[in-house]
Amino acid sequence: MDVKTVTQQEMQDVARRLRAAGTRLITIVGYDSGDTIQVSYFFQPFPEGKAETYRVVVPKHGGNEEVESITPIFPAAYIAENELAEMFGVHVKGVPGRFFLHESINAPLRRKAP
C-alpha cells in the first residue's frame, strides 16, 4: 500500500483532477497517531486501475483543527466527512459534523497526546 502525502490545498487539486478523470471515491479514513491526525483518501480509478491513496496530516492543537472538505467535488464524501468530524473532534469545513452520534458523545476515537 503506497501512500502519497499531500497538503490540504494540493488535496483539493488532486480531488478535482481525479473527479474529472471519472475516479470513484472509496472512503475517507481518519487515524489518530498521538500528536497528528492523519486523513487518508482512498480512490478507485474506474473502469480499471489500481486504488490510489492520498494522505493529509493535520497537526493537533487542542480540538480546533480544520480539514478542507471535498464534499463539493465528491458528493459521496458527505457521510465519511461527517463521521471523520464526529469521531476525531476535528472541524471539517462545510459539513454539519454530526451523522451517527448523539450530541452528548464527544470524539470517541481521539487519543490523548503522549
Place this chain on the structure above:
Amino acid sequence: MLKILANIGKNLISKPYTSNYPFTPYQHFPGVRADVTFDGTKCILCGLCQRSCPAECILIHKEQEQIEYLNTQCIRCGYCVRVCPTNAISQNEVYTKPSRQRLTVYTKVTNENAPVIKKRMAAEAAKKAAAEKPATAGTGPAKPAGEKKVDEKKTSA
C-alpha cells in the same frame, strides 16, 4: 390455465412443506456447534481459554480450582476448543433449550498435574509433615514460610 389447475391438484395431494415440529423433533446435522463442556480431569488451569474467548464467558478461578462457564453468554464460536493445550474442552452438538436461568456451569478441576493443584498438594503435604512432628520442628526458615502459604490459600478459598 391448465398449468394452474395442475399445480392446484399437485398441491392438494402433496404433503405440507413445513415439519410438524413438536411431534417430529428437529434433526440437526452432524458437526453443528453448540455449547462447550470442560473436562476437569484434563484441565491444567492455564487460563488460555479465558484470555482468548471473544465473548469473555469463561472465568478460571485458580484458587477454588474451578471453571465458571456462562452458557447464555457464549457465542458458540469454538475458539476455546482450538486454543486449549490439553484438549480439555469439547463442543456439544445439541442446542441449548431456552431457559429462564443464566445456566452458569461450574466445573471442578481434579487434574493432579495442574501447577496450582500441585503446589497446593505440596503445601498440604508439607503442613502434614509439620503437624506430625511439631516437637522436633526447629526454627528452620523454610517451614514457617510454607505454613504461611497454606494460610493464604485457606482464607481465600
Place this chain on the structure above:
Amino acid sequence: MKTTIQFGPQHPVWVEPLRLKLTMDGEIVKDCELEAGFCHRGLEKKFEWDYNKGAYLSERICGICTQHHSTCYCTAVEGTMGLEIPRRAAVIRTIMLELERLHSHLLAIGLTLESIGFENLFMLCFRNREIVLDMFERTTGNRVLHGINIVGGVIRNIGPEMAKELEDFCDIMEKRCLDLKDMILKSYTIRERMQGVGVMSEQLARDLCVVGPVARGSNVPYDIRAVAPYVLYNEIKVKPIVETSGDCWARSVVRVRELFQSIDIIRQCIPLLADAGEDIFAKSKTLPEKEYFTRVEAPRGELFYYAKGKKSKEMDRIKVRTSTYGNGPGFVPLIKGSHLADVGLITITFDPCIGCFDR
C-alpha cells in the same frame, strides 16, 4: 399545504431502525432528510482488540453478510503481517462467499416482493433460502454466524463427501432459482409495479459513487470481483451483470441474475478443492504492524476494511466502510419527487442493512 411525515425509525419495510423525515405536498415527497445512528455500537473502537477475537466481532457487524465481513477483516489483518493463506482455505472461503451471496439475494428479493404485497413469492424465496442455510449448517456448523474464518485460514475443511453434497445442492438450487426467475420476470403485476419507479440515472450513480446492485442496475459495471480481484477471483473470471434502466425493476433483476452467477462460481470452485493441498490454516510468525486495506464484493456492494497494526496483539485502527454506507447518499435524491407509497419500495431495493450502516 405541507405535511411532515416521519418514516421510521420503526417501519415494517425495514427490519432495522432508520429514520426518513419526509416533507410532503399531497402525495408527493418534496424534501427528505436521512437520519441514522440508531444502532451505532461503536465497533471501530472495540476493534482495538486482540486480532484473533476481531474476526468474530467483525461477523457481528452484519447479520446477513457475515462471511464477507470476516473474510475482509481476515484478509486485511493477514495483509498487515504479510501472511499468505493456503490455497485450500482460499477455495473454501470463495465457496462460502458465494453461498452467502445466494442467501442474501434471496432474502433481498423476498423482502422487495413483500414490500409490494406479494407475500406468496416472499415465502417461496424464503423456502429456497432455507436450503442454503441448511447447507451452511452442514458445512460450517452454524446457520447464520458461521465463525469459520480466522486470521490465517479457515477452521473447517470441506471433504470429498461434502463437495459431492455441494454439487447436488447446486443442481437443486439452480432448478429452484429458474422457477423463481420465471415467476418474477414473467409476472406482469410485478413489472408494472416496479418499472419506472425510483430511477437512478447513470450520471447520478457515477456522481454518488454508489456500489453493488444499485450501481450495476444503473449501467455502471462496478464489481470488485472484476475490478480488484481478491481471494480466488484471479482465476475465476467474473463478468459484472449490468442492467440499463436504473429503476427498482433493474436493481431486482440484477439480483435475480446474480443468483445464477453465484451458482456457476460455486460449480467452478468445487473441482479446485480436489488438488488444493491439505492445509487449511497457516500460522503467522509475526504480529500485525503495517497498514493495509482490502475490499470484498458483498451482496450489497463493495466492502472496505482498513487495518493498521502496532506490533502487538492489539490492532491500532480498523476502519469499516460497508456497502450501505456507500449507498446511503443515494436514498435522498431518489425519494425526492416520488410518491409516498413508493418510498418503501425504493429504499428496500437498495437492500439497506442498517446494522452495517451504523456499525
